[in-house]
Amino acid sequence: MKTETNTAEHRPSSIIYRPSFFKATMAIVQKDLAAELRSRELLSAMLVFSMLVILIFNFALELDVKVRQSVTAGVLWTTFAFAGTLGLNRSMAVEKDRGCMDGLLLAPVDRSAIFFGKAISNLAFMLIVEAIVLPLYALLYNETRIFQPSFLGVILLGSIGYIAVGTLLSAMSVQTRTRDVLLPILLFPVAVPVLLASVKASGGLLNGATFAEILAPLNLLIVYDVIFIAVAFMVFDFVVEE
């Protein structure tokens, strides 16, 4: 059977559909959350890894209460950083492996909306893991001070910075064959300021430091978050384009 396309029947669609930046961002977030709710691949990997790290540190560290209290911030941020890397890799690999990244790039939307959508869902996954890991840590290490609002605020600020730079770098590394290895190699040096500031600020809070004493790392965290979100907004288009 031959196909006869008829130019006379051609009906140019005069409407140009353009989603708003916010709607496209939220569509990606909802899609990621719905897919993860069903598969639980990413969250289960991050959670199992985090729990293993917490348990290993629990057995490896001295039983001395003072030692345990002094390492709380370091142990927690080590756990979050490595678990976060697992999540970042997986989150972008899902888009790349079945060509879905092309599907996102084909949408008539500012490409930075893709960055924000992926970053918000990555942040949500990281916060879910943190919400489960913190009570577990409190139980194993008998450390209840980690639930003070200022400490949770520092965790949130640190996670935002880490995810912002991580999402940008994972969009770059996912295009290579060695993405699993490349992401931590790229990410950890760039994330050093946010990790150091997070450990300093959260350690200070646990040791009863005043607000003035932790102001410097807090400022660094806020500035880092703002800079890397702005940088990602500006360069994401170039990162994902051939």
Add this chain to the structure above:
Amino acid sequence: MIETKKLVKRFGLKTILRGVDFSVEPGEFVALLGPNGAGKTTFLRILASLSRPSLGSVKVAGYSLPNESAQVRAKLGVVSHMPLLYPDLTAEENLQFYARMYGLMDYQLRITKVLEMVGLEHRRKDLIRTFSRGMQQRLAIGRAVIHDPEVMLFDEPYTGLDQDASEMLDGVLRSVAAEGRTVVMTSHDLARAEDLATRFDILSRGVIAASAKRTDFKNTNLLDFYKKALTD
């Protein structure tokens, strides 16, 4: 509807496209044929705004690339050999997601229409990971037409499909073309291309080596034309 002039694409020192002049009229169905490595996929990716041209001009649906890429993408539907679908979402959820990404307002009716067109209405609530390759490819076409685009680009849509699935895809492709869309399809399946397309362009060594309309084939066929174009 599509026009490229002296289009060049380089990856580092390697030149893939060497000044491609190509144009497609509204409503035409063009089969872009050529051997592996000729640059067909690269060419289609440039038309789809997924890759930037190194030199030359590209216009799709009246808009220039890469400067007006968002406008082009709004008028464009792309199907490749990968389905671009999320395996952990249902058929309906996948289409809802893409409808939202294309800014469609009341998309539920459109989704039903598209699912009926690709013959997957009865599987709308099923996860994509339970779909066969052929069903995924049909839904991929549904995804690509969800926003009712004027121009469709198909990159090797038959890859990995068995005979039955290919025949079903033929039907879907015909209905997509019959709605008056402009279609460019790359394929190695000459028989299917001959059956579907109204014009045949041969891309070889980074340039359009030959072009013919179906009506030009009187004492010859596409296979002879293809062989001749590659040997010349």
